[in-house]
Amino acid sequence: MAEVTLKGVGKRFGATDAVKDVNLTVADREFAVFVGPSGCGKSTLLRLIAGLEEASTGELLFDGQRVDHLAPARRGIAMVFQSYALYPHMTVYDNMAFGLRRTGLDRQGVEKRVKAAADTLQIAHLLDRKPKALSGGQRQRVAIGRAIVREPRVFLFDEPLSNLDAALRVQMRVEIKRLHAALGTTMVYVTHDQVEAMTLADRMVVLNDGAVEQVGAPLDLYHRPRNRFVAGFIGSPRMNFLDVTAGGDGTVALAGGGWLPVPAAERAAGGQPLALGIRPEHVVLGGSDLEGRAVLVERLGGGTLVHLELADGATLTAATDGASPVRGGEPLGVGLPPPSCHLFDGAGLALEAPP
Amino acid sequence: MRRTAARLGLWLLVAAIVVFAVFPFYYAVVTSLKTGSGLFRVDYWPIDATLANYLAVFREQPFGRNILNSMGVAALTVAVSLALALAAAYACARVAFRGRGLLLMSILSVSMFPQVAVLSGMFELIRGLGLYNSLPGLALSYMIFTLPFTVWVLTTFMRELPKELEEAAIVDGAGPWTVVTRVFLPLLAPALAATGLLAFIAAWNEFLFALTFTLSNEQRTVPVAIALMSGASRHELPWGNIMAASVIVTVPLIALVLVFQRRIVAGLAAGAVKG
Ligand SMILES: Nc1ncnc2c1ncn2[C@@H]1O[C@H](COP(=O)(O)OP(=O)(O)OP(=O)(O)O)[C@@H](O)[C@H]1O
Numbered sequence: 001m002a003e004v005t006l007k008g009v010g011k012r013f014g015a016t017d018a019v020k021d022v023n024l025t026v027a028d029r030e031f032a033v034f035v036g037p038s039g040c041g042k043s044t045l046l047r048l049i050a051g052l053e054e055a056s057t058g059e060l061l062f063d064g065q066r067v068d069h070l071a072p073a074r075r076g077i078a079m080v081f082q083s084y085a086l087y088p089h090m091t092v093y094d095n096m097a098f099g100l101r102r103t104g105l106d107r108q109g110v111e112k113r114v115k116a117a118a119d120t121l122q123i124a125h126l127l128d129r130k131p132k133a134l135s136g137g138q139r140q141r142v143a144i145g146r147a148i149v150r151e152p153r154v155f156l157f158d159e160p161l162s163n164l165d166a167a168l169r170v171q172m173r174v175e176i177k178r179l180h181a182a183l184g185t186t187m188v189y190v191t192h193d194q195v196e197a198m199t200l201a202d203r204m205v206v207l208n209d210g211a212v213e214q215v216g217a218p219l220d221l222y223h224r225p226r227n228r229f230v231a232g233f234i235g236s237p238r239m240n241f242l243d244v245t246a247g248g249d250g251t252v253a254l255a256g257g258g259w260l261p262v263p264a265a266e267r268a269a270g271g272q273p274l275a276l277g278i279r280p281e282h283v284v285l286g287g288s289d290l291e292g293r294a295v296l297v298e299r300l301g302g303g304t305l306v307h308l309e310l311a312d313g314a315t316l317t318a319a320t321d322g323a324s325p326v327r328g329g330e331p332l333g334v335g336l337p338p339p340s341c342h343l344f345d346g347a348g349l350a351l352e353a354p355p
Numbered sequence: 356m357r358r359t360a361a362r363l364g365l366w367l368l369v370a371a372i373v374v375f376a377v378f379p380f381y382y383a384v385v386t387s388l389k390t391g392s393g394l395f396r397v398d399y400w401p402i403d404a405t406l407a408n409y410l411a412v413f414r415e416q417p418f419g420r421n422i423l424n425s426m427g428v429a430a431l432t433v434a435v436s437l438a439l440a441l442a443a444a445y446a447c448a449r450v451a452f453r454g455r456g457l458l459l460m461s462i463l464s465v466s467m468f469p470q471v472a473v474l475s476g477m478f479e480l481i482r483g484l485g486l487y488n489s490l491p492g493l494a495l496s497y498m499i500f501t502l503p504f505t506v507w508v509l510t511t512f513m514r515e516l517p518k519e520l521e522e523a524a525i526v527d528g529a530g531p532w533t534v535v536t537r538v539f540l541p542l543l544a545p546a547l548a549a550t551g552l553l554a555f556i557a558a559w560n561e562f563l564f565a566l567t568f569t570l571s572n573e574q575r576t577v578p579v580a581i582a583l584m585s586g587a588s589r590h591e592l593p594w595g596n597i598m599a600a601s602v603i604v605t606v607p608l609i610a611l612v613l614v615f616q617r618r619i620v621a622g623l624a625a626g627a628v629k630g
């Protein structure tokens with residue numbers, strides 16, 4: 001159990017800055033998720049915490065103690081890799097015992113801990129098998145088992161579920177969450193799947209291009225994104241963005257000619273071009289703020305996605321219930337409920353609504 | 356019909372390859388079982404077979420000793436080559452350092468020089484080290500051709516091993532030595548068997564260095580011993596003895612290949628470590 005603190009951590013690979021000046025504290029027992037698009041430096045940041053990569057700048061502390069100079073095994077971390085990285089020539093038992101034996105623990109101690117971990121993960125019947133003879137989900141469990149036997153202070157996961165099929169991914173996601181509750185260990189989890197991130201995280205860290213964009217509880221990020229990148233990245237389907245102009249009096253002018261009162265617009269000077277963001281699930285079909293036409297209707301059973309083309313050529317996605325009678329080609333009015341509208345200035349920063 | 360024809364063709368091809376590869380050896384076996392004037396008759400079956408030549412080989416020179424020498428030299432060459440190559444391969448495949456590519460190229464370029472070209476230099480080196488006319492000296496000289504390819508093959512194989520495997524071991528607390536011996540070595544077993552065997556064959560068959568760097572009959576290896584066999588008079592070649600000796604030295608190689616056959620196939624087919 002440990003609190004992980006990063007102070008101004010950066011990592012350069014030759015000419016590229018993979019991680020730039022990251023300041024972050026992951027509290028003891030917290031489940032932190034790093035999320036961001038491919039190549040944004042998630043893995044690099046995780047590997048810096050693991051000690052597999054050496055930081056170019058900054059400090060790394062566990063419980064206030066600097067650990068930068070310690071080898072991975074001495075930091076008290078355990079890592080689960082995307083490709084599982086099980087030792088192919090060893091049985092499941094030996095895979096899990098390998099790290100324990102390195103610590104000088106005696107045979108009975110090793111056996112007890114491996115058995116206990118195997119029971120927790122329900123892989124006790126697989127202990128004599130080689131990784132070759134396991135399914136993807138079973139391999140994943142063994143990889144997690146290899147991490148938990150070491151009773152680490154911090155668990156690190158690098159996209160552990162991305163090689164599993166959709167159904168198994170959901171199941172393992174639940175199991176990892178349960179494991180976290182049972183072990184109460186600090187966990188740092190990397191994923192590019194924002195559903196995984198939303199469901200697992202106590203705290204989400206959104207990364208972009210090597211820098212932290214925003215840190216917060218999943219719902220905070222969903223409701224109060226700090227900038228346009230976070231707003232677009234969190235939520236599925238993506239948030240819609242429309243070009244609007246501030247009226248200077250707490251309203252914005254829509255491209256269609258209408259005026260919409262948005263609380264945050266008070267912060268903008270009249271005539272300032274802004275981007276209005278609204279999530280598909282907040283768009284109201286049959287409203288009167290904008291005129292459009294349904295160009296494509298996707299029926300998902302539980303819900304329906306309607307892709308609209310607005311009068312000025314902009315596109316908008318709306319999510320409604322599965323029983324919606326909308327058909328492709330139909331002209332539709334669209335309502336934008338002001339409390340659900342976000343505004344972003346030219347630099348992409350969110351305008352905060354006054355209290 | 357067509358399938359039978361295709362099958363027949365395949366078997367004919369296999370038969371041709373087998374005859375081409377095995378017939379010379381078979382003929383040597385047949386010849387080694389003949390004596391006297393029978394040696395100069397062309398026979399395809401052993402007629403009047405006798406083991407006299409085999410006994411004579413061991414009686415007329417220290418041939419048993421020569422075989423032991425060859426085995427010792429070849430085994431030493433293989434053991435030292437593989438140990439050095441494994442360590443070098445770890446460095447070349449896994450440790451990033453300046454000039455790695457250059458180092459690999461220069462290792463490869465060592466095998467560019469024909470043996471004759473390095474013979475005199477090697478002679479001085481061996482004598483300087485006080486290893487002239489000794490088996491370790493021979494083993495040392497053989498490494499000039501075994502090391503380049505063992506290093507290269509093992510480096511290539513080690514590069515193929517997933518990086519995450521090594522990192523998992525590091526997180527588990529393994530140092531470089533443990534990583535190499537406990538994680539990489541077992542996974543490289545097929546490659547080690549294949550390269551080890553090639554090194555063994557090269558050392559076992561080597562002639563020029565063995566001839567130059569040994570002086571006495573007791574230190575000679577088999578190829579030299581066979582070449583230097585002489586008959587009762589200067590003009591008589593002990594053909595039967597030579598054939599018998601050739602058969603004797605071929606048998607260990609065949610045995611080795613058969614024993615390691617499956618590993619070698621796995622080694623040459625590579626990519627055997629996924630999962
Ligand atoms: N060993 C390395 N040498 C050079 N550049 C590297 C190295 N490792 C990562 N990078 C670069 O650093 C950046 C971040 O890489 P990283 O692997 O952390 O991305 P990621 O967020 O994990 O992406 P993904 O979701 O695709 O796994 C990338 O631009 C990558 O090319």
Ligand SMILES: [Mg+2]
Binds near residue numbers: 042043044
């Ligand atoms: Mg990654």
